Amino acid sequence: MKLCVMVQLCALLTLTQEAPGREKCACELSSREKLFPHEKLRIVKANASDCNSNITPQKTVELESLLLGLERRLAQLHKDVQVLEKEDDGELYGVLSLYVIENEMTEKLLKCNKDLNTTVAPTEPPQGTCPRSRLLNVTGPRVYTAGEYPGSYSYGAWGRDPRPEQGKESWYWLVMMTSNNRYAHYVRLYSSLSALIIGVSVPGNIQIHSSNPATNTIQGPNNVLYGGALYYNCYNQDAVCRFNLTTKAVTTLQLPKGTRYNSKGNFCHLEECYPYTDLDLATDDSGVWVIYTTNQDYGNLVLSKVEEGEPPKLGQTWRTSVYKQAVTNTFMACGVLYATRYINRGMEEIFYSFNTVTGTERFNIGIFINKMSPNIQALNYSPVDQMLHAYCDSNMVSYKMLFG
Template sequence: MPAVFCNCPYGQFLNISEPRVYTAGEYPGSYKYGAWGRDPKPEAGKESWYWRVILTSSNRYAHYVRFYSTLSSLIIGVSVPGNVQINPSNPTTNTIQGPNNVLYGGALYYNCYNKDAVCRFNLTSKIVTTLDLPKGTRYNAKGNFCNLEECYQCTDLDLATDESGIWVVYTTTQDFGNLVLSKVEEGEPPKLGQTWHTSVYKQAVTNTFMACGVLYATRYVNQEVEEIFYSFNPVTGQERFNVGIFMKKLAPNIQALNYSPVDQMLHAYCDSYMVSYKVQFELLDNQS
């Protein structure tokens, strides 16, 4: 029986706000690649926490996730409680490869180093479990997101969260480079749930994210603007190539996008800067 995903309570995704947060954090101008956001299913006492992964080795690899107790702490660069380390070495087996990571239910999900697989790092037990993706999955910078000028290195796998849980976006040789979307089922190890195949070419996309059960893809317009141009609804199978929602950028490149269902914010990691936008749905009142 097909999985049933959330019936979006907010209505249609209409637009996004001007940038709400813009900060260099602790490392102004350093560590071009990374990601940040919130845990949609936080552990007790960690509801206000924010996380950040910075690729500290060759703009490709990381071996820890960094935490901030509040948004204000992240903005001014005060990291308390600090780092949770996956492994003392970097890179090595089961450390992080690429910027497209998410935190969900007290665990970090990411592309395992040198594998066509999703790693799940339990922050409490410090145990890493893996989810192998289908044979033919492109990895090790063979299926990156790209713009006309360059590709974003090690962006083969894009992890995403929304109101219904965790997803992974990737591509395979048998899909001829088109986006593939799979649901990730929680657990140790996590399992691969239902999978959908789209007709949008992954290297024509700069990033993807999930919001309220729908997959969205972006493309580079110029140094100041990114366009959310594509959507795919896994319930209906409908694809749209004319979404036409434009994002004002404060840096030329967006290396990672994470939607937070906690507060309907879209968190972007842009050339070492952290930027966030409010997602504006038709049935929400706070659309300022």
């Protein structure tokens, strides 16, 4: 037994010693993939470095705003295309062709009138204080943004200064009711529309008072900025306050005895009233206006011009026959007062106008505004760019106004 084991071990030792040494081998690797583009990577790195040094924060803000605007606009364009597709009549003329036919027919009719020596009706005179002031339509929205505080502060107002200080022509202002949807104590400024959309405020807040509410702070959302000063309903007063953003001085304009205030003469519709909207401040090409109501006028709208001065004074006053609580908002354009009413959650109607030049009223304007949210807490017209700025349930929306 032991001898057998010894023989196996000796055989194993012999085989191990006689085995040849392990030879070295080399393999040639052939890859079908392209070589790593080191040179392209170097160029990309160089370009990225140049971009970081050349693109300023201001350009970044503008690009981000542009992209946001395009995103909003594409959705609207998609809806418009869908409408046009539904109006496609196959072998008949399309919408654009109908416009061409309309123009051609108009030209033939004019020629016929001329040939027959007929008297053409005179052109409708301007409605107000501007050369072209007959409001034809409101289109848009052109801007729709939640701004810097999305979902916060349901009541407020925003817009542009129709008579801005030098160097502030592109600035926008924002006033939010930061206390109980009723009161505010500062104005927030933005150097451009792009800055407002993405929420970059420069120079930031300009305070009227350190606490809120307090004497001379803002009551209600219907405010305007004109000539570097904010006009608003003074806290707990039937008066207009003017806050100079440069000097921080506040002056007041007392309204007539019997003026309704402290949420006793609000804008309303069937479902609700908008609290503390007794006084509505408005601007147009001619200056500042205040829209309100009094006990003597039985709740009908009253319009007064605010004359500049130290302190400001109440100018000419007009009385209307439209009941204020049947109105949801008002604004001024070219010396004409316009009033809106609630149609449904998606539509508002400009139904009424009062011409301060002719003294005429109209109740059949029939211009509709597509709403982005159910309620419009404030409307401000900007004669700088003919835009109507709306504050809607904490969102900022603007529409283009078309005049004839």
